[in-house]
Amino acid sequence: MTATLTSAPAIVRTIAELRRRVSEYRTQAGPGAKVGLVPTMGFLHEGHASLMRRSAADNGLTVLSIFVNPLQFGPNEDFERYPRDEARDLAVAAEAGAQLVFLPEVKEMYPTPPSTKMTVSGITEMLCGASRPGHFDGVGVVVTKLFNIVQPDRAYFGLKDAQQVAVVARIVSDLNQPVEIVPCPIVRESDGLALSSRNVYLKPEEREQALVLSQTLRQVPAWIREGAAPGELKSRMAAAIARMPLAEIDYVEVLTYPELQAPSDAAPLRDLKMNLLAAVAVKFGQTRLIDNVLLNPTEVI
Amino acid sequence: MTATLTSAPAIVRTIAELRRRVSEYRTQAGPGAKVGLVPTMGFLHEGHASLMRRSAADNGLTVLSIFVNPLQFGPNEDFERYPRDEARDLAVAAEAGAQLVFLPEVKEMYPTPPSTKMTVSGITEMLCGASRPGHFDGVGVVVTKLFNIVQPDRAYFGLKDAQQVAVVARIVSDLNQPVEIVPCPIVRESDGLALSSRNVYLKPEEREQALVLSQTLRQVPAWIREGAAPGELKSRMAAAIARMPLAEIDYVEVLTYPELQAPSDAAPLRDLKMNLLAAVAVKFGQTRLIDNVLLNPTEVI
Known part of the structure; x- marks a missing residue:
């Protein structure tokens, strides 16, 4: 101390x-x-x-x-x-x-x-x-x-x-x-949950399942390395989150940053030479949580 | 010099x-x-x-x-x-x-x-x-x-x-x-025309007739002293301006200032205890001119 x-x-x-x-x-x-x-x-x-x-x-x-x-x-x-x-x-x-x-x-x-x-x-x-x-x-x-x-x-x-x-x-x-x-940078609990004043609203079971957000976002660099295009990346993220029964997805989005434009779905994201934001908003019970990862695709290879 | x-x-x-x-x-x-x-x-x-x-x-x-x-x-x-x-x-x-x-x-x-x-x-x-x-x-x-x-x-x-x-x-x-x-305060030519960068557009006859704006506004205190309500004041202003054949009125307005609210038409303006703006916008040919007078009705008596 x-x-x-x-x-x-x-x-x-x-x-x-x-x-x-x-x-x-x-x-x-x-x-x-x-x-x-x-x-x-x-x-x-x-x-x-x-x-x-x-x-x-x-x-x-x-x-x-x-x-x-x-x-x-x-x-x-x-x-x-x-x-x-x-x-x-x-x-x-x-x-x-x-x-x-x-x-x-x-x-x-x-x-x-x-x-x-x-x-x-x-x-x-x-x-x-x-x-x-x-x-x-x-x-x-x-x-x-x-x-x-x-x-x-x-x-x-x-x-x-x-x-x-x-x-x-x-x-x-x-x-x-x-x-x-x-x-x-985002500050997280040791188990990955992004800090938020609204986390106090979460019931124990909701808080447990909410870990899926940071767990999913941590996989984004690997999915980009594997050649995912935006649509596929979003599908994988949504599917991973949806495995939690209490998760009610508001959005799963992949956009350039800070322009917030949709990158072309015709090419793998690993070829994109702009900053990329993968962001999610998900309700657990009455509590809406957001989380994201910001990365440069050319640097996740 | x-x-x-x-x-x-x-x-x-x-x-x-x-x-x-x-x-x-x-x-x-x-x-x-x-x-x-x-x-x-x-x-x-x-x-x-x-x-x-x-x-x-x-x-x-x-x-x-x-x-x-x-x-x-x-x-x-x-x-x-x-x-x-x-x-x-x-x-x-x-x-x-x-x-x-x-x-x-x-x-x-x-x-x-x-x-x-x-x-x-x-x-x-x-x-x-x-x-x-x-x-x-x-x-x-x-x-x-x-x-x-x-x-x-x-x-x-x-x-x-x-x-x-x-x-x-x-x-x-x-x-x-x-x-x-x-x-x-508004700065005027010696004949009363309010200075404006757009005055250069005025043809000689338009400029001559445009003097009606300042002449009309100069009468506003007297009309208020005589007991005009807002509607009557606006009618008098509009009638004075309309005597000029080239004048095409955009607006003639009487509002509190700086709130720009219409004062009650039920009472003479001389009883109003707020600043008052009497403002006009009038086209002469292709040129739109604006002018106004700002006054406190309780001080024009």
């Missing part, structure tokens, strides 16, 4: 106070000042902690934001019951090196219903965008707001939400937002 | 170079550094010059952007024939105190067709938004891009485009963009 020396991060609940603190840091730190932002919806796990640690290594000031954004939840989704645990989140933030925690109320972020809507076309119609209409519009607005409030040099996102990373990077590029998007 | 001492502003055509120059200024000027942005489509007149002079008085660095934004022109509008005169614009910029002129090509601002769209609802469906569908979506994207590129402390807009000012202010507020919007 190692005792880690950590200091409690400052908790900030208003935009004005957050801006004052960041500006204070920049003035004190001078021209080399760097600010990292880790935007989250809280109920933090080791995946979030890895983003904060990376930010703390890269930047003089790391801001963690915790905001369950109503705009990105559909009417039948889990906004109300989304898990929250502020006290535990603050302990995780302290341990991972965040110095400021931005914890606004909904009223602070949306004092009036926003009139401004953002839509990203071309990369939001598939994967999670297909089953969660409007989800990425809400993500776009809240991430843009957080960027404008914190004005970070870098922002850290986990690749578990690979489509979210692609959408945010596209908005940043399209609108010239002055921030560097840093995609970070 | 007074000789004015001016130094030629630096011309910058790339985003990277613009950012480098602004950042250089901020480093040199220290914590008190203030940057003002005057976004324009060029073909500058005294209205634009007044914005630059105001910015130069308020800020240590004034950036003028000149970009005819294809995204805010409809398919049948005048994007291709919009007047351009770079050499003259640079002379106006120098005289008015702009130190940096950002003159990007379309390819620099839109290297690929943007996937990100912004829409503002509630205040874009009337006035110019009604006759120019998609116009304010294009304005929103380009202004957001310019804010993100220049990162100004303040941005200056002329109230001749009063709806544009309201839309930009709403986007800034909705998305927490870290910039102060400074609305500036």
Whole structure:
């Protein structure tokens, strides 16, 4: 057991106070000042902690934001019951090196219903965008707001939400937002389950069967080496997942990344000279889980 | 004749170079550094010059952007024939105190067709938004891009485009963009015609008849004092304009500002305790002109 020396991060609940603190840091730190932002919806796990640690290594000031954004939840989704645990989140933030925690109320972020809507076309119609209409519009607005409030040099996102990373990077590029998007690897339990705040919903049997996601994704490089075309790869993935009786597949998809275009089904994927995303969304009981692997086919040979 | 001492502003055509120059200024000027942005489509007149002079008085660095934004022109509008005169614009910029002129090509601002769209609802469906569908979506994207590129402390807009000012202010507020919007008064020719880059299109007879716009707007306070309700005020304005045979009315509108809501027609406007915008758009020949007056009814008594 190692005792880690950590200091409690400052908790900030208003935009004005957050801006004052960041500006204070920049003035004190001078021209080399760097600010990292880790935007989250809280109920933090080791995946979030890895983003904060990376930010703390890269930047003089790391801001963690915790905001369950109503705009990105559909009417039948889990906004109300989304898990929250502020006290535990603050302990995780302290341990991972965040110095400021931005914890606004909904009223602070949306004092009036926003009139401004953002839509990203071309990369939001598939994967999670297909089953969660409007989800990425809400993500776009809240991430843009957080960027404008914190004005970070870098922002850290986990690749578990690979489509979210692609959408945010596209908005940043399209609108010239002055921030560097840093995609970070998926963090997993020792048995392979990708960390997610929603994993707490899983009943023991569902959690056991959910291991099929990471097990299936681990086989993707071998299937590509064997010469699978996109259609065949998706069939193999779907068949492997469907062996679990509790698994209800939402999608099994294979797309170029970050363009999210379908690669030609006429050629084996091992000849593709682009990054490839193999992604799945599967419901176990009431809980929808996502997982993916991002790879360069020419490097799996 | 007074000789004015001016130094030629630096011309910058790339985003990277613009950012480098602004950042250089901020480093040199220290914590008190203030940057003002005057976004324009060029073909500058005294209205634009007044914005630059105001910015130069308020800020240590004034950036003028000149970009005819294809995204805010409809398919049948005048994007291709919009007047351009770079050499003259640079002379106006120098005289008015702009130190940096950002003159990007379309390819620099839109290297690929943007996937990100912004829409503002509630205040874009009337006035110019009604006759120019998609116009304010294009304005929103380009202004957001310019804010993100220049990162100004303040941005200056002329109230001749009063709806544009309201839309930009709403986007800034909705998305927490870290910039102060400074609305500036309409500048007019000595005979009352509101300055516009499009005035060059007017034939002599059209220009003569176009004076009816400012003449009509000048009567609005008196009509409000006399007790006109919104419907009656609009009728009087429309009748006054329609006396000119070349005038083809697009709209005559009376709305609260900046909410752009229709005030109740049941009461005289002089009882209204909100800012009021009386605005007109009228075609003379092929040229569509807009003009307006912004007033507080309780102060016109």
